[in-house]
Amino acid sequence: MRMRWPARHSLVCQQAVELVTDYLEDALSRADRRRFEKHLANCRGCTEYLVQIRATIAITGRVTPDDLTDEMRTEFADLYRHWQHERDLGERG
């Protein structure tokens, strides 16, 4: 869902925040990119918004996976051995 607006029209904040991901993904047309950057250059709120989105991405990258319990570790090891056993039987048969 990308918003469209007349080509010469400058961006308002509400539109700019919707373009942030396309901007970061490098998916904006050159004209849209220029308009976005021009808006940010004059808008503290939207600049802060972009900073926050970048920070959000960085923090999400820090989310740590839950560790396996010993019980799970044993179960997965069993799963592997079971597969291996079946495979070896298959190869011999």
Added chain:
Amino acid sequence: MRHAPPNTARPALDPEKITARHSVLQAAQPDPDAPLLDRLRSGDELAFMILVERYRPTMLRLAAGYVPNHAIAEEVVQDAWLGFLHGLSRFEERSSVRTWLFRILINRARSAGVRERRTTAISDMAAAVDAARFDSGGSWLAPPEPWTELVDDRLTAEKMAEAVKLAMVDLPVRQREVVTLRDIEGLSSEEVCGVLDISEANQRVLLHRGRSRLRQRLESEFGRA
């Protein structure tokens, strides 16, 4: 968590089909898991455990979006690992190991689950920022409350990561999938499209909505009002 029976009734996925359909979707970087493949095939249990440690949490999170409870999610994950092992001899490394693994998982979760239908396109269309924070001309009435300078403090950053982890649970399933794969697992957009079978444009919309919500949560919790 129970073991899936050796001869599971569910028809096995054909991993060949999976990789063939996405053969153009090469991982942008060398596959960090590729060295484990030979070890896996030659019966190295440690190699398997390394992969399990690496990807099980993400798989569980993805599966949880489709099935009604944690126990079923665990079963789906285990089922996916079994499918992974069974497909190992035919895997030709035309996609990365994790892309292939996550695809198996998503396919199994979808066939096991019913929750997917509940996620409407509407939840994916919500605005990035509440309209009430803008005036009628679309300019900020209530600009974002600063909080990013707090990231430098290690303890606060940990609290923030914890807040994001909790907020992820509330995301619509498709947004959670994309954010998990992109921002936690670090997959490229091409890989994510391959795993989820969605278009680049769709991927960006989901990513946009998901990240927007997480940002909002962080601002609400850590922004100075």
